[in-house]
Amino acid sequence: MNSIAEILASKAALTAAAADTRRQLSDIVRTNNLNAVFQPILALSNATVLGFEGLIRGPCDSMLHTPIALFNVARDNDMVAEVEYLCRRIVLDTFAAKDGNGKLFINVSPDILVAQGAVSGETLRYIKRFGLNPQQVVIELTENTPGIDYHQLREAVNHYRSMGFEVAIDDLGEGFSGLRLWSELRPNYVKIDKHFVRGVHADPLKLQFVRSIQEIAKKAGARVIAEGIEEEAELRAIRGIGIAYAQGFYIGRPQSEPIFEVPMHIHDELGSEQPQQLQISANLESLITRIDPVAPESTHIEVYDRFVENPEIASIAVVLHGTPVGVIGRQDLIALFARPFHRELYGHRPCEYFMDSAPLIVESSCSPMDLSELILQSAPHHLSIGFIVTENGKYIGMGSGHDLLKLITQLQIRAAKYANPLTLLPGNVPINEHIGALLKMRTPFVACYCDLDNFKPFNDVYGYRLGDDIIRATGRFLHEACDPDLDFLGHIGGDDFIILFQSPDWEQRCNRVLEYLNEALPSFYNETDRYRGGIEAEDRHGCSVFFPFTSLSIGAVVIDPEHFASHYEVAAAATVAKKQAKKISGHCLFVERRGGRESMRFSTENALSE
Incomplete structure (x- = not known):
């Protein structure tokens, strides 16, 4: 049995160690001594980089080098919010300084998001200061926060969305709250926990889990990112399921420079055509009409003049920095101007005032059959006003419901022929x-x-x-x-x-x-x-x-x-x-x-x- 002196000495050593790590943490925060690294997220449809997850590293010679150690000590010393704000600022600053393009996923704890208040705008101030725009930034929420107030979190997320941010849920499947979080927040992206991705090609249960997530995501209009890809076989398996994006060491390790060059072996593996599970298959390429979009500050009269000049156009997308934020339909705008004095009242206002801010947006990799399901589950006007087509989240054109129905009919005729x-x-x-x-x-x-x-x-x-x-x-x-x-x-x-x-x-x-x-x-x-x-x-x-x-x-x-x-x-x-x-x-x-x-x-x- 240890003597009282030994016990006291052990406690003193632990107290001294805790004081030392607190001092190290305080020095790191005081001197901003953190470094950002960026891990690429790959679009599997065309072997291009969608963007990066911004990660943080402590000083190389410190026991707080890894983010796990850093935040464990921050949690023990009630400094989590302070450290997370600093990490967020350094990731955004570094990404902007390196002329970062594409999406940037930043990790945010739900409790911090709620605690800081949905109206503080601190992250938005960072972004504007560093020359970025909200459409580039994806707020990646972890799901391991117990006792979260979902109502508060939903309000905070909606506030960020109103400013142009997108939302992702990280590590889906790691805890019990992930599906609830998905249902409450309806994120733009869902990240599958790496446990279910590693060895997915050889594990029927994992394979079924990932397929189920993909199926739910299609119904919910979310895009799935498979984390933890470490082998070629895993990459093939998740692509075969139809997962849109992938992340992991096999694709690229976190590094200080955001690298957009995809390794040649990845290009070779993704170059072949992906088989469609549906018996009727095609892509959206034939449906895309390359219509120049308008900016949110364009006036209603300017949009109306575009419709007059191009009688064949049924709708025009409203795009900010390459990202679609709304759509304006020809018939809706004409109906607005037909009302007494509405042209005079609203003609010179920005078109974002009247646009449909919840348009139907689909990636070019979406199949016509999946798109038809989305339209059937959406508001009826989407069939007439059309849909916006993007590639890696960036606007590339418009599509019409009429053309979609025509294509599906042709596919059904071909299927019937054989x-x-x-x-x-x-x-x-x-x-x-x-x-x-x-x-x-x-x-x-x-x-x-x-x-x-x-x-x-x-x-x-x-x-x-x-x-x-x-x-x-x-x-x-x-x-x-x-x-x-x-x-x-x-x-x-x-x-x-x-x-x-x-x-x-x-x-x-x-x-x-x-x-x-x-x-x-x-x-x-x-x-x-x-x-x-x-x-x-x-x-x-x-x-x-x-x-x-x-x-x-x-x-x-x-x-x-x-x-x-x-x-x-x-x-x-x-x-x-x-x-x-x-x-x-x-x-x-x-x-x-x-x-x-x-x-x-x-x-x-x-x-x-x-």
Whole structure:
């Protein structure tokens, strides 16, 4: 047991150490002895740098060099607000001094944002002093502040938004409050915690989590940033999911100079076309009209004159320093001027007075189908007034709802052209295109070739109409087993289907189909044949043979894109697996695992017929 003297000595040493770290912290704050570093955030759609996260470092020879140590000591000494303001000022000052372009993400604690008051304008004063503009700056909120007053925080965030700032949530998934924070604040960006990104390509649970976040973000109009990218495989996986932006050591480490040059290996990896999960795919390029925007200080009369000079223009974007802040529709402005004395009263006022300050803004990487969903979920006037298209947050043009509907109609016509007329599922052309796109992206998937057993005898005895009903029912069950955002179902022809699975639980999905069909298919037979368990029919040699109920054989191949050069090779491998499955009687899943792993068989004949 320690003596009292030893205990007192230990306490004295701890007190002296605490006093020393407090002195170091006070010296750092007094002398502004902090350094800013910048880590790039990559846009995956075109391999360009969206902007940077501004990070802070203490003196190199100090125990307070890392931000964790710095803020731990600041917290112990009730200096968090003072240190955070200093960090914010140094990051902004350094970024401006280095002629920083693009977005700058600055870390802000929610409790500090609320405590300093939504009207203080200190950050805005910094920005103006350093020659930056609010549209460049993204306030990145951490989610680890317990007991936050969401109402106060929402008011503070809305105040910053009214000045032109954007908002991001950092480390989504690290704590329990992230989703609540997302719901309350509706941020422009959501950063996924690096825990869920590291090893995402090899962890089905992490993969599903990231996909779920991406799906919520699409509905909420937010853009997702995956943090902690350290491997090429992680970058491929998050891009394959459709994540817009990425950050991590594999892309670029934090450094004192903001570097906009993307490494060549990143360019090479992102140069190939990303496969669309939707069966109807295209991009917005054909919808963009390059219409010169107006500035917020432009008068209503100046905007009206633009409409008179260009009768084909339905709306004009209002843009400040490259960032869209509103839109003005032709019909709305004409209606305003048609009212008595309104032209005289409002004609010379800035157009920001009348503009729609909540326009529909989409990135050029957005798919037409996703855009149509956003329009349907938005206010009705967005269909007529149109939408603004940006690239890395910067205005590039306008798009109209009419053109969007026209494009979607053309895509649907093309999809119908190559669809199987019986099930309306995609036929051979889109199947091959989808396989080719997955291989080009080097995205792992599972090809499942599905074929009905004993179908021809049933067709011969019961006729093609009931045979068509079985094919359609099979197509429905297969469709219900697929995740529409991940998996692709095609109808090769006759009673043959193919599924391209990216769902991590694909085996369970296949087994559910076999269970459903085991229960459903006997109902297509008459009572006598159901009692007998099948039908008597002639085989290919004209001999009378007993055929059991129609069943489904699934031959599955786990596809590693490194080992397959084309859709021909994938089709050949799936055909071999299907033939192996058909050798096993009853409903069957046969899995061929390449790369040295043994094949696995699963039959529902016994388990499902009891």
